[in-house]
Amino acid sequence: MKTPFYDLHVKSGAKIVNFHGWDMPLQYLGIVQEHINTRQNVSIFDVSHMGRFEIKGADAFELLQALATNDLSKLNDNQALYSPICYEDGGIVDDLIIYRINSQRFLVVVNASNRTKDFQWIASHSNSSVVKDISDATALVAIQGPRASQMLERALPALDLAGLKPFDLIKANILDFRQPIANKKEETKEEIEEEREEEKESKDNNKKKEELIISRTGYTGEDGFELIFDSSQIDIWEKLMQIGMPFNIKPAGLGARDTLRLEAGLMLYGNDMDEITTPLEVPLRWTVKLEKPSFVGKQALATRPITKELVGFEVLEKRIARYANKVFIDGQPAGRVTSGGYAPTLRKSIGFCFVPPSVSPGQLIEIEIGGKMYKAKIASTTRFYKRK
Amino acid sequence: MSEEEIRFSKEHEWLVLNEGGIATMGISDFAQRQLGDIVSVELPKVGSAFSQMQPMAIVDSVKASSDIYSAASGEVIQVNEDLIEKPELINQSPYNLGWIVKIKLSNPQEFEQLMTKEEYDVFIGESEKEEGEEGQREESSDKREANEQSK
Numbered sequence: 001m002k003t004p005f006y007d008l009h010v011k012s013g014a015k016i017v018n019f020h021g022w023d024m025p026l027q028y029l030g031i032v033q034e035h036i037n038t039r040q041n042v043s044i045f046d047v048s049h050m051g052r053f054e055i056k057g058a059d060a061f062e063l064l065q066a067l068a069t070n071d072l073s074k075l076n077d078n079q080a081l082y083s084p085i086c087y088e089d090g091g092i093v094d095d096l097i098i099y100r101i102n103s104q105r106f107l108v109v110v111n112a113s114n115r116t117k118d119f120q121w122i123a124s125h126s127n128s129s130v131v132k133d134i135s136d137a138t139a140l141v142a143i144q145g146p147r148a149s150q151m152l153e154r155a156l157p158a159l160d161l162a163g164l165k166p167f168d169l170i171k172a173n174i175l176d177f178r179q180p181i182a183n184k185k186e187e188t189k190e191e192i193e194e195e196r197e198e199e200k201e202s203k204d205n206n207k208k209k210e211e212l213i214i215s216r217t218g219y220t221g222e223d224g225f226e227l228i229f230d231s232s233q234i235d236i237w238e239k240l241m242q243i244g245m246p247f248n249i250k251p252a253g254l255g256a257r258d259t260l261r262l263e264a265g266l267m268l269y270g271n272d273m274d275e276i277t278t279p280l281e282v283p284l285r286w287t288v289k290l291e292k293p294s295f296v297g298k299q300a301l302a303t304r305p306i307t308k309e310l311v312g313f314e315v316l317e318k319r320i321a322r323y324a325n326k327v328f329i330d331g332q333p334a335g336r337v338t339s340g341g342y343a344p345t346l347r348k349s350i351g352f353c354f355v356p357p358s359v360s361p362g363q364l365i366e367i368e369i370g371g372k373m374y375k376a377k378i379a380s381t382t383r384f385y386k387r388k
Numbered sequence: 389m390s391e392e393e394i395r396f397s398k399e400h401e402w403l404v405l406n407e408g409g410i411a412t413m414g415i416s417d418f419a420q421r422q423l424g425d426i427v428s429v430e431l432p433k434v435g436s437a438f439s440q441m442q443p444m445a446i447v448d449s450v451k452a453s454s455d456i457y458s459a460a461s462g463e464v465i466q467v468n469e470d471l472i473e474k475p476e477l478i479n480q481s482p483y484n485l486g487w488i489v490k491i492k493l494s495n496p497q498e499f500e501q502l503m504t505k506e507e508y509d510v511f512i513g514e515s516e517k518e519e520g521e522e523g524q525r526e527e528s529s530d531k532r533e534a535n536e537q538s539k
Contacts (some may be wrong), residue, residue, distance in 0.1 A: 027424065342448070
């Protein structure tokens with residue numbers, strides 16, 4: 001499967017990899033370069049492979065409130081919220097972002113690997129709400145980095161993007177994009193009239209296709225925004241690249257996306273969480289609101305014993321730990337690595353692993369990499385990097 | 389470094405013959421491009437002996453770990469300690485600053501049997517062509533494992 005921007009990635013010389021059936025850019029200029037550029041300037045990511053659903057109806061809020069562990073009653077219009085959704089036994093179906101556009105219209109963004117599963121889960125719980133998979137009809141592009149806000153202010157001057165708080169969103173129009181001045185040639189009166197007629201026609205016929213939803217969200221640990229728009233509007237990528245030039249914008253692929261989120265302490269479903277893990281066993285306790293009257297999995301989460309804990313670690317030698325590497329404490333098998341990799345900003349080998357709940361920060365452990373044991377240390381947090 | 393003096397193994401190591409039966413070894417530009425950003429190198433101990441094609445060192449790139457094989461039999465007499473702090477030298481300068489070990493060859497004939505630069509260029513041309521035909525797709529083994537193991 002390919003996103004709307006696939007040809008652009010190939011043209012840029014991206015190395016393409018198969019990610020859960022999607023042909024995605026792993027890297028363009030190099031993972032470390034793309035990572036550092038995101039931390040210092042701004043990067044653009046194609047994340048259209050992720051699932052996007054639209055939920056409409058008078059019961060939309062109730063449906064999502066019944067499935068999410070987090071409390072949606074705190075959401076106002078034009079706000080988003082992060083939450084896991086769980087099975088009856090407390091195991092995680094997926095972690096996702098819920099956008100409240102208004103009381104009768106919500107959007108949900110889910111992991112690419114869970115698109116089918118999540119759609120069936122949400123749709124099967126709906127009474128009257130209409131649940132629609134809009135993944136193929138839309139694209140999702142992330143702009144991330146300390147200069148993201150400046151750059152998007154330049155791109156969409158009519159909107160107050162700098163004023164958005166984290167997880168706020170704006171429902172806008174792609175016509176709000178400022179035209180690149182360099183390309184505007186002198187137009188004749190007739191050409192201007194023609195353009196106005198075309199615009200009016202397109203406004204009448206294509207209101208849906210011009211919708212642009214911008215949220216102050218991201219998966220990198222930097223300031224940033226995510227843009228959802230119709231999948232026919234692929235020239236938005238080039239527009240963003242042009243407007244981003246003075247801000248040193250570069251495209252970044254899945255490789256840098258992974259190193260960025262790992263440093264920032266953000267988890268990845270399939271690695272750090274799965275159907276047999278509860279949100280209380282990973283650093284997501286803050287998303288579980290047991291004071292809600294009910295939600296799927298509440299009973300189990302309130303009573304199920306916690307048998308393992310996800311913690312951060314730092315390898316004390318130069319090797320990189322990776323998914324499924326075994327963890328040993330005092331010579332005994334104690335757990336396994338769920339995510340591991342190199343942290344370019346910190347120049348360290350870090351990761352997350354499951355250990356028994358009794359383990360403390362600072363504790364020395366050993367990780368088996370390629371059949372040999374390497375020394376590592378439990379960190380006090382999974383959040384190795386905090387932006388200034 | 390003239391072209392007659394450099395040889396290549398099928399595992400993409402290069403070997404340059406110095407004086408006194410000593411050879412310098414590293415990995416090719418093709419190999420460093422395949423690996424991507426190299427972030428750590430585990431070097432062998434000075435004095436350790438390896439036979440041809442025995443794993444001798446390990447490089448970690450951001451996405452994967454790879455064994456480096458000894459292109460010829462011999463004893464390691466020096467390792468490039470600069471690689472400990474700056475493993476990226478292998479990416480930046482694979483034939484020069486990114487050298488990995490110096491070996492005292494125990495069987496100098498092995499050197500002659502390795503590929504010349506022309507032969508190696510054909511060898512990698514063939515594998516690059518294969519990649520091109522597959523539409524430049526590469527399985528991301530970490531993610532596949534994750535997908536399989538999480539079920």
